[in-house]
Amino acid sequence: xxxxxxxxxxxxxxxxxxxxxxxxxxxxxxxxxxxxxxxxxxxxxxxxxxxxxxxxxxxxxxxxxxxxxxxxxxxxxxxxxxxxxxxxxxxxxxxxxxxxxxxxxxxxxxxxxxxxxxxxxxxxxxxxxxxxxxxxxxxxxxxxxxxxxxxxxxxxxxxxxxxxxxxxxxxxxxxxxxxxxxxxxxxxxxxxxxxxxxxxxxxxxxxxxxxxxxxxxxxxxxxxxxxxxxxxxxxxxxxxxxxxxxxxxxxxxxxxxxxxxxxxxxxxxxxxxxxxxxxxxxxxxxxxxxxxxxxxxxxxxxxxxxxxxxxxxxxxxxxxxx
Amino acid sequence: xxxxxxxxxxxxxxxxxxxxxxxxxxxxxxxxxxxxxxxxxxxxxxxxxxxxxxxxxxxxxxxxxxxxxxxxxxxxxxxxxxxxxxxxxxxxxxxxxxxxxxxxxxxxxxxxxxxxxxxxxxxxxxxxxxxxxxxxxxxxxxxxxxxxxxxxxxxxxxxxxxxxxxxxxxxxxxxxxxxxxxxxxxxxxxxxxxxxxxxxxxxxxxxxxxxxxxxxxxxxxxxxxxxxxxxxxxxxxxxxx
Numbered sequence: 001x002x003x004x005x006x007x008x009x010x011x012x013x014x015x016x017x018x019x020x021x022x023x024x025x026x027x028x029x030x031x032x033x034x035x036x037x038x039x040x041x042x043x044x045x046x047x048x049x050x051x052x053x054x055x056x057x058x059x060x061x062x063x064x065x066x067x068x069x070x071x072x073x074x075x076x077x078x079x080x081x082x083x084x085x086x087x088x089x090x091x092x093x094x095x096x097x098x099x100x101x102x103x104x105x106x107x108x109x110x111x112x113x114x115x116x117x118x119x120x121x122x123x124x125x126x127x128x129x130x131x132x133x134x135x136x137x138x139x140x141x142x143x144x145x146x147x148x149x150x151x152x153x154x155x156x157x158x159x160x161x162x163x164x165x166x167x168x169x170x171x172x173x174x175x176x177x178x179x180x181x182x183x184x185x186x187x188x189x190x191x192x193x194x195x196x197x198x199x200x201x202x203x204x205x206x207x208x209x210x211x212x213x214x215x216x217x218x219x220x221x222x223x224x225x226x227x228x229x230x231x232x233x234x235x236x237x238x239x240x241x242x243x244x245x246x247x248x249x250x251x252x253x254x255x256x257x258x259x260x261x262x263x264x265x266x267x268x269x270x271x272x273x274x275x276x277x278x279x280x281x282x283x284x285x286x287x288x289x290x291x292x293x294x295x296x297x298x299x300x301x302x303x304x305x306x307x308x309x310x311x312x313x314x315x316x317x318x319x320x321x322x
Numbered sequence: 323x324x325x326x327x328x329x330x331x332x333x334x335x336x337x338x339x340x341x342x343x344x345x346x347x348x349x350x351x352x353x354x355x356x357x358x359x360x361x362x363x364x365x366x367x368x369x370x371x372x373x374x375x376x377x378x379x380x381x382x383x384x385x386x387x388x389x390x391x392x393x394x395x396x397x398x399x400x401x402x403x404x405x406x407x408x409x410x411x412x413x414x415x416x417x418x419x420x421x422x423x424x425x426x427x428x429x430x431x432x433x434x435x436x437x438x439x440x441x442x443x444x445x446x447x448x449x450x451x452x453x454x455x456x457x458x459x460x461x462x463x464x465x466x467x468x469x470x471x472x473x474x475x476x477x478x479x480x481x482x483x484x485x486x487x488x489x490x491x492x493x494x495x496x497x498x499x500x501x502x503x504x505x506x507x508x509x510x511x512x513x514x515x516x517x518x519x520x521x522x523x524x525x526x527x528x529x530x531x532x533x534x535x536x537x538x539x540x541x542x543x544x545x546x547x548x549x550x551x552x553x554x555x556x557x558x559x560x561x562x563x
Contacts, residue, residue: 060406062560081406088406094398098333110325111407150403160406 010074012036012158012189013059018068020054020213028054029065030213036191038157041184043200044193046210052193053091055210056162059191060088073157080158084112087156091163091193093147095135102131105149112154124179125149126172140167148176152183159183161192165199177203201225231268232288236260237280248274326409327417327424334386334425344382345429348375352433356441362500363525368441372433373524374497376457379429381491381517384461385468385484387422392472393480396559411556415469422465423458430457445528452527460520463545467516470548473555491517516544 013036020029028051036042044052057063058070061077072080080086095104105122109115122128125148130138138146144167151159161180165173180203184190194200200207201221209217209224217224230252236259245254250267265271268287275282334340352375358367365373395401404414434450437443445453467487475483492498494508495517504512512518519537526533 062402062405082408082410084408086406088403090399090402090406092399093403094395094400095403096333096395096400098336099329103329103332107325107329108407111409113408147403150407154408 010071012038012040012073013191014069014071014074015055015059016069018055018058018070019066020051020058020063021066027213029058029068031068032210032213032215034208034215034218036189038189039184039187041180041190041203041205042192043204043207044191044210045195045197045200045207046193047195050211051213052210053162054213056088056090056160056191056193060086060090060160084154085157086160087151087154087158088160089147089151089162089164091166093150095138095143095146097136099135100131101127101133101135101138101146104135104146105131105153108150108153112156116153116155121149121152124152124182126175126179141169141172144168145172145176148179156188158189159191161190163193163195165194165196173199231265231271232286233263233265233268233271233275234261234284234286234288236283240280244278245275248278323409323413323417326414327420330387330417330421331424334421340386341428344379344386344425345432348379348429349432349436351375352436353440356436364529364531365525366441366443368437369443369445369528370525372437372441372443373453373528374521376426376430376433376453377460377517377521377524378488378492378497379433380426380457380461381464381488381520383425383429384422384464385471385488387418387425387465388468388472389484390472390477390480392469393475394477396472397477405560411560418469419462419465422461422468426457426461430454446530449528449530452533453524456520456523456527456533460516460523460541463516463541463548466545466548466552469552470555473552473559491515494518495521497521514540516541 013034015032015034015036018029018032019027021027030051032051032055044055046052054063058065059072059077061072061081070077073085075083075085077086081088099107102118105118105127109118109121116124119128122131125145127142127145127149130142130146133142135143135146144164148161148164151161159180165176168176177199180190180192192199192204204221207217207219207221207224208215238259240256240259240261242254242256245251245256245261245263248263248265249270250265251271252264252266254264255262263271263275272287352371356368356371360367362370392401405411437445468484471480471483471487474480494504494512495501495515496504496512497517501509501512501518519540523533523537523541
């Protein structure tokens with residue numbers, strides 16, 4: 001360890017017991033602890049106002065934590081930023097009027113010591129055809145891609161992306177994530193904040209779920225989904241009796257709309273045989289998976305946020321993650 | 323820092339409003355008033371106005387390098403984007419200062435050409451050099467003033483604050499109308515303003531008189547005082563914003 005350069009053996013991000021208080025009543029971050037290891041692609045997932053952006057701003061040195069320890073690449077965030085080891089794409093990052101895209105990209109390549117070749121940079125960000133365009137004439141999606149290029153310009157060891165695809169259309173979004181995968185393969189550690197649940201599922205190797213300034217779950221996408229293990233059964237049956245269906249094993253709730261029934265269950269393997277055992281004329285059965293969306297709602301819903309039960313379940317997940 | 327400076331100058335030169343303000347406006351005023359007869363402060367009107375307009379142009383250039391543009395870019399998030407890049411705050415300000423100084427050149431050169439050609443002003447090279455030196459060093463407090471305006475006000479408000487500040491500084495400092503024609507109260511106010519002392523230095527330089535240390539000290543005091551406010555606002559914003 002002693003022969004290594006400072007920071008090269010350290011975690012990409014160390015977040016220890018971090019608290020950020022804006023007003024005495026508002027805790028944007030409430031004793032948040034997690035590590036991000038080199039090479040990981042981590043999604044910071046949570047609803048608006050959950051503390052995602054505050055956490056990212058803290059890691060970028062834009063805000064100082066009220067208490068706790070934040071290290072980035074083994075160093076103070078501001079030092080890592082000044083050394084050009086970090087790339088950041090912020091949620092609100094306007095572009096300077098009067099500049100052309102190529103000039104802006106050129107400037108950022110020069111501000112960083114490691115310069116990614118222009119052609120590669122423009123291709124990765126999907127702005128190869130925008131070089132001569134003035135920044136004030138860019139569409140929202142184009143501006144967002146330019147900001148992505150600026151974040152990549154220094155070939156950073158660690159890349160922060162705060163709600164990176166908000167203004168992108170479907171195709172641009174797909175290209176964006178393909179580029180993120182490319183730079184991840186090149187060894188860059190990536191941390192992105194999103195409330196697009198499908199994006200976290202599809203693009204992260206690990207998901208940290210935050211709500212009300214706390215980490216409520218931390219695991220692989222399949223662990224997060226398995227956490228609630230809810231399945232949705234949809235079928236039709238004449239004159240369904242909600243009370244009867246609600247008594248079936250594992251059933252959490254029942255929604256009846258004419259002949260159409262939707263049953264949410266925590267144990268489909270038990271619910272299904274019991275349902276057929278009732279002898280009802282059940283038709284058009286569909287079993288839906290527990291998507292990340294359902295998991296997130298379960299994880300962040302108000303009523304199980306602060307119970308001991310909830311804390312116990314979270315710690316189990318933490319153990320499984322290691 | 324050189325690449326950042328080049329980038330900032332290039333996009334300033336594309337800003338039509340800025341060019342009109344620092345070059346078009348003083349040139350127009352010069353064309354209107356320079357032919358008047360008479361002397362003041364020991365100079366012909368043509369020479370006096372050359373200095374006044376060069377000072378106006380320099381103040382504008384210095385304040386526009388930061389000022390409303392900084393306010394807009396704080397709001398748009400561009401300043402945050404810069405803060406997560408390797409450029410440090412002192413280097414950023416250093417570049418802004420040099421930008422403000424370099425952008426004096428187009429207005430100054432135009433006014434000199436007009437002064438010589440149209441106003442028939444005769445100035446030795448040494449006096450032109452002295453005026454240039456006065457301008458370059460003397461606009462530093464205005465650059466810091468722009469920084470304060472850009473950090474204290476937001477977007478559109480900064481634009482208005484900037485214009486009002488410039489007009490007040492110009493009137494009370496004796497740049498637009500002779501200072502001795504102002505009411506007494508205004509003269510007293512004018513006498514503490516950096517614009518008054520800068521234009522005094524300029525006139526003395528052009529007239530070949532000695533430059534007063536008091537003028538320089540007042541300008542330095544303004545730069546230092548405004549600098550403290552700017553640093554305080556900057557820190558406040560970087561810790562709580």
